[in-house]
Amino acid sequence: MRRFLVSLIMISAAPLHAAERTLHFSQPVGDLEAVTLEVGAGDVAVTGCDCNEITAQVTVTGKRWQLEDLDLEAQTTGKTLKLSLSPRKYSGKKAGEDWTLKLPRQLNLSVEAGVGDVRVRGMNGELEVQLGVGDVVITELVSNLVAETGVGDVEVRGSWTAVGRMRLNTGVGSVTVHTPEGKLSGHGIVSESLENKGPGKASISIATGVGDITLVLKEEL
Structure with a gap:
């Protein structure tokens, strides 16, 4: 298993004493066959492309003190890449997270989310979406x-x-x-x-x- 922690690269003030931070991640697809995304509360947009690189962006909103501890974590196990926020104790409960992914369209994709909308376009691999509350398109x-x-x-x-x-x-x-x-x-x-x-x-x-x-x-x- 390989672990990657991607540093938060942007922080800005938001109304009502909330803060916003944006994280970016990218890596060549290599021999990967699947991507798994875990989301607490927030929207997900995934687009398939004729490309050889996996790119992800997540914008997180919440209390400034809690966002300072968050990272985008990417774990590779076998031929599956798992993306999530770390530590998970803040995801969904106290912080909102909106994800945008661009993936090679041949990959299999699994999305597990608590609350939010999930949109997937142009993926040719197998798809699985598990959602608590929200719409799926x-x-x-x-x-x-x-x-x-x-x-x-x-x-x-x-x-x-x-x-x-x-x-x-x-x-x-x-x-x-x-x-x-x-x-x-x-x-x-x-x-x-x-x-x-x-x-x-x-x-x-x-x-x-x-x-x-x-x-x-x-x-x-």
Whole structure:
């Protein structure tokens, strides 16, 4: 296991006695196959690119005294890179963190967040999103997806020809799927669920406790 601690490079005053600090991280993708991101409370935006470098930026807001102890930690185990704030005791409970990542699109990606919105665009590897409260938006999907949120809407747009099995479920809310073959809606009195199969091999599994699920699949992205 290799550990990298990236120093905070910017600090600025914010209203109501809060402070803001921004951290940057980058490294060549090398032989890495996956990236895992752990977030306490804050928004996440990930964009896939035809590139050979992993770049990340996180802007942290909170009390000045607590931000002085925070670092962006990058741990490599095998072929997986894990990004998070260190020490974790401040993340999410007393500090907000907004992440922006640019990743080689072939990487697998896992995001685990407490509160906030998660947006992922243009990633070709397998995707997994675990979110407590917040919305999930994924576009240009062509691979396996597992997305779960306690409270929040999930919207996914992707390739019809790439997707095979679909399993969607919400405790309270609606489930809607748009494909070249037409529109499908979930069923149920309180909870709604829907299972369908497309022409491809990628599987989609989406579940939310409270929220709407919308899946839009087209022939061309």
